[in-house]
Amino acid sequence: MLAETDLLASARFAQAAGVPEPVARILLARGVQAEAAARHLAPRLRDLMPDPSSLADADRAAERIAAAIIDGETIAVFGDYDVDGTASTALLVGLLERLGARVLHAVPDRLRDGYGPNPAAFGRFVSAGARLIICVDCGTSAHAAIASVAGDADVIVFDHHGVSGALPAAAAVVNPNRPDDRSGLGHLCAAGVTFLAAVAVLRRMRGAGWFASRPEPDLLAELDLVALASVCDMVPMVGLNRAFVDRGLARIAAAPRPGLKALAERAGLRRALDADAIGFAIGPRLNAAGRLDDAGLSVRLLLADKEAEAEALADLLDRLNRERQAVERAVLAAAAAEAERQAEAGLPVVLVACEAWHEGVIGIVAGRLRERLRRPVLVFSLAGGTAKGSGRSVPGFDLGAAVRAAVASGLADKGGGHALAAGLSTSPDRLAALHESLCAAAACSVQPGPPPLALAGELVPEAATAGLAEALARLGPFGVSNEEPLFAFRGVLAHLARVGSGGSTLTLSLEGEGGAALRGVMFRADEGPLAAALAAARGRPLRLAGRLRRDGFRGGEAVALHVVDAAL
Known part of the structure; x- marks a missing residue:
């Protein structure tokens, strides 16, 4: 009360x-x-947009890129294989091409190349004539790759990952998380950093008179890519990030690029894309390319300006996503028993490994197990004699920092990431020591059992109106550090039914004392005990906790409670 x-x-x-x-x-x-x-x-970009010069090395990077464009140099862009990396690559490649530059681009093969820049890829760029290589969403720790082209090409880095040790010998390293950066923009994803750097490049080109005889690119048109990356990389949804996503979603609604439109159709989305749809429908399809095939397919989709090409690529990504789901289910089923055993034993961090697990899905499986066990989880593939792992954490334990500490102490060969997600590689014989070290680091910050729900209040079904749902939606875009509010509703569970493929979705009706009925929906109802508990509570009074949203399925003034928990 x-x-x-x-x-x-x-x-x-x-x-x-x-x-x-x-x-x-x-x-x-x-x-x-x-x-x-x-x-x-109603966050406005103009109120929150910083001066790109506040980022360390941003002006140096802009000057070098502008000189390369003016002098007609070939520029190469090397990105990561996740959504942030492919969106950043598409953003920068598209902009450079509109500025008149000759551009090459590549994304590493997850299985063949591993994470980040490598000397072989940089060598191919140099052989193709590149004299400037720009790394996006990677490169801060790419000392060997950058050193390999010294004297042949300059390298610029646009990144946001945590920094351990010295910076590489690059022409510029634009990373708000480098120790000497004072911009206060460490919450940005790589696409956000790339966007600010692009602003600096346009400013430099404008000052050089480049647009006296040619049109200046509309950089705001690229905010859809920044929104896409920000949501999928799960950066804090505050300040500038929130404005980026808000404006980017508006851009998608007004003029979606052909690739995103085609992908939304394959996902069966019949409404305007919001952060929720991007995170659960668009992002996984874009990521599927890098998990099972070639992440360059996602870059091509995001750059496609012809409907036929976008349709063909969307079909391919949708098929790869279905394949990814099947592989993921198999790995999750194989990993679950050992993961649950460790959780039941009270270990604050779960670590599971197997030679047969596909490296492309271990991050998703780690996320699924993290949701189920409510503690940090790392999943390793041991194929080829190397332990390659991906982990997902919970609030309170910075997994990226823990991984960087493991690299520094010799327990891992390389790795990095963010507070909630990280990747690393090591040898199989060091996994036990790595697990012990991570458990010791997390012992004081990871509490066993489900965390208490942070409720915004309790309401009666009569209060669940379209007006309230719309007002709540204006608190978004939602994400890390700006979670969607949860409300509790009290009533009698009057109706409950399973619908959808395999009965994985639950629909229900909660009747209040005044007779008003609130429709509820629960997705992925085949996971966990909540659906069974609700089935046993039919006809009984209870409290439902969830997120109140407009009901896009029924339309009009209808609202629905997206259920996350219940209490008799």
Whole structure:
């Protein structure tokens, strides 16, 4: 129950800001003042856009790129194989081509090349005439690859991964997470860093009179790629990131590029893309190329300007995604028993490994097990005599930092990542020591058992209106550090049914004391015990916790509660 003073404060806030009281309560809790509510609910890029020069080496990078364009040099772009890397590659390649540059690009093969730049790929660029190589979403730790082309080509890095040790001998390393960077932009993904660098390049080209006789590219048209990358890389959805995603989603709704439109159709999405749809439908299809085939397919899809090419590539990515799902299910089934045994034994970090597991899906399996076991999970593929692993963490334990510490201590050969996701490689005989070290590091920060739900309040079904759902949606885009609010609703479970492929979706109806009924839906109902508990509670009073949204399936003024938990 809220204290009377809290109720009074939220009521005053609601009146001053013109928002429903539940929304006022959330804004107050997130430190937003009433006079700033309108700006928070409609973030504008112009209010949050920093000077790109605040990023260390950004001006140096812009000067070198502008000189390469003006002098007609061949420029090569090397990206990572995830969505952030492929979106950053597409953004930069598209911009450079519109500026008149000759551009080469490549993305590594996950199984053949591994993560990050390598001397062989850089050698191919130099042989093809490149005198400037730009790394996006990678390169901060690529000392050997960068050194391999010294004297033949300059290298520029646009990255955001954590830094351990010295920077490579590159012409410029633009990374807000390098120790000497004072921009305060460490929360950006690589596409966000690349976008700011692109602003600096256009500013430099404008000053050189490059656009006196040619049109200047509309950089805002690339915000769809920044939004795509920001959502899929799970960066904090605050400040500039939130504005990037908000404007990028608006761009997709107004003028979707052919590749994204075709991919959305393959995913069966009949509504405008939001952050949720990108994270659960678009991102996995783009990632499927790099997991099972060639991540360059995703770059080509994002750059496609012809509908026929986009359709063909979308078909291929959709097929690869179905194959990925089948491989993922097999690896998850094989890993689950050992992972659950470790969790039941109380280990704060779960680590499982097998020679037969496909390297392309171990990150997804780690995420699935993390959701199920609610603790950090690392999954390793031992194919070829090397242990290649991917991990997913929980709030409170910085897995990327732990992996970098493992590299520094000799427990891993290379690795890195973010607080919630990381990758690394080591030898199979060091896995036991690595696991012990990670458990020791996480012992004080990982609490066993499910975390308590952070509820924004309790409502009656009668309060679940389209107006409230729309007002709540304006708190988005949602993501890490800006989670979608959860509400509890009390009533009687009057209806429950399984629908969809294999009955994996649950629909239900919650009746309040006043007779109003709130429709509920639960996806992936075939995982975990909640669906079975709800089936046993039919006809009984209970509380449902979930996210209140407009019901896109029924349309009109309909709303639905996306259920995440229940209590009798």
